[in-house]
Amino acid sequence: GAVVSQHPSWVICKSGTSVKIECRSLDFQATTMFWYRQFPKQSLMLMATSNEGSKATYEQGVEKDKFLINHASLTLSTLTVTSAHPEDSSFYICSVRTDSNQPQHFGDGTRLSIL
Amino acid sequence: DQQVKQNSPSLSVQEGRISILNCDYTNSMFDYFLWYKKYPAEGPTFLISISSIKDKNEDGRFTVFLNKSAKHLSLHIVPSQPGDSAVYFCAAGRGGSEKLVFGKGTKLTVNP
Numbered sequence: 001g002a003v004v005s006q007h008p009s010w011v012i013c014k015s016g017t018s019v020k021i022e023c024r025s026l027d028f029q030a031t032t033m034f035w036y037r038q039f040p041k042q043s044l045m046l047m048a049t050s051n052e053g054s055k056a057t058y059e060q061g062v063e064k065d066k067f068l069i070n071h072a073s074l075t076l077s078t079l080t081v082t083s084a085h086p087e088d089s090s091f092y093i094c095s096v097r098t099d100s101n102q103p104q105h106f107g108d109g110t111r112l113s114i115l
Numbered sequence: 116d117q118q119v120k121q122n123s124p125s126l127s128v129q130e131g132r133i134s135i136l137n138c139d140y141t142n143s144m145f146d147y148f149l150w151y152k153k154y155p156a157e158g159p160t161f162l163i164s165i166s167s168i169k170d171k172n173e174d175g176r177f178t179v180f181l182n183k184s185a186k187h188l189s190l191h192i193v194p195s196q197p198g199d200s201a202v203y204f205c206a207a208g209r210g211g212s213e214k215l216v217f218g219k220g221t222k223l224t225v226n227p
Contacts, residue, residue, distance in 0.1 A: 006158070032213060043119070043217040044159070044204065093158050097213060103149055104215060106158030 002026055004096050006107030013084065014115055020080045021110045023050075023094035029074035030096040034104065035067075038091040050077040050094075084114045118142045119207050121218035129226055134192040136221050138205030141186065145207040149215070150179060150190045153202045162203075163190070195225045 005024045013019060023033055033050040048069055049057040056069035066088075068080040081088055093109035120139045128134045138148075146167040151159035165172040165179045165188065172179050178191045192199055205218040 004158070009156070034213070041124070041219065043117075043219045044206075045217075046214055049213070095158075100213075103161040103164055104213075105161065106151075108156070108158045111156075 003028075003098065003105035004094060004107040006094055006110060008110060009108060010111045010113075012113045012115065015085050016083055017114075018080055018082045019084055019112060020078055021092055021094075021112075023077045023079070023096075023107055025075045025096050028098050030077075030098075031074065032097065033071060033077040034095045035069065035077075035079050036093045036095065038093065038109075044093065047079075050079075052077075081112065084112070086114045088112065089114045116141075117218075118145075119205055119216045119218040121203075121205055121221050123221050124219070125222040125224070127224045127226065128195050130197055131194045134190075134195045134199065134223055134225065136190040136192075136203050136205075136223065138188045138190075138218055139186055140188075140207050142207070142209075142216075143186070144209050145216075146210045147208050148179070148181060148188050149206045149208070150177075151204045151206060151217075152199075153204060153220070159204055192223075195223075197225045197227050199223060200225050 007022045031052045035047045036044040038044045047062045050069045050071040052071045058064045071077040095104040095106045149164040150162040152162050153159040163177045181188045202220040202222045204220045206215040208215045
């Protein structure tokens with residue numbers, strides 16, 4: 001069954017809007033979650049590692065004030081794209097690992113379209 | 116600078132034949148590799164992995180081969196089925212780190 005639930009699956013909004021994406025781990029506690037972004041015909045690029053109860057670790061080139069990550073509980077991490085612009089339009093996807101010997105399991109992703 | 120490369124954006128094979136998807140990497144520090152399958156509008160699904168201490172791992176119709184000296188791995192699917200049609204991503208990681216580096220993917224089409 002599904003390990004990760006991501007919501008919403010698709011968002012269309014106007015430029016300047018802030019958009020929140022939720023990633024939930026199902027039936028297990030995730031101290032670490034990962035946020036990726038994928039542009040068309042490109043690879044999944046890791047944006048940040050979300051750590052429960054502490055600040056997220058951002059990859060080089062990812063603006064932490066633009067992409068706010070909150071991991072307030074062991075089952076929920078949120079990514080907020082603040083003041084979104086058309087260039088932020090992309091496919092955002094989260095993943096978790098149930099334990100260190102398991103591969104990352106991905107959510108179904110969120111298609112974000114900024115008009 | 117792409118550390119994981121999938122040079123074939125697409126591959127088309129006939130049902131029942133073998134599908135071979137290739138992946139090259141540049142970072143010799145990578146010590147485990149994974150293949151994910153992705154259908155449209157869904158997240159990637161884990162398929163098979165291999166550690167650098169092995170050169171082959173098999174799971175049913177799926178076999179991954181690793182050639183460390185060439186920094187190359189491949190995924191073999193045999194026999195291929197129409198339901199295998201998807202985008203396949205190669206990913207690599209380093210021991211002690213949970214981060215994965217992905218290739219751009221190869222779109223596999225299996226024709227009935």
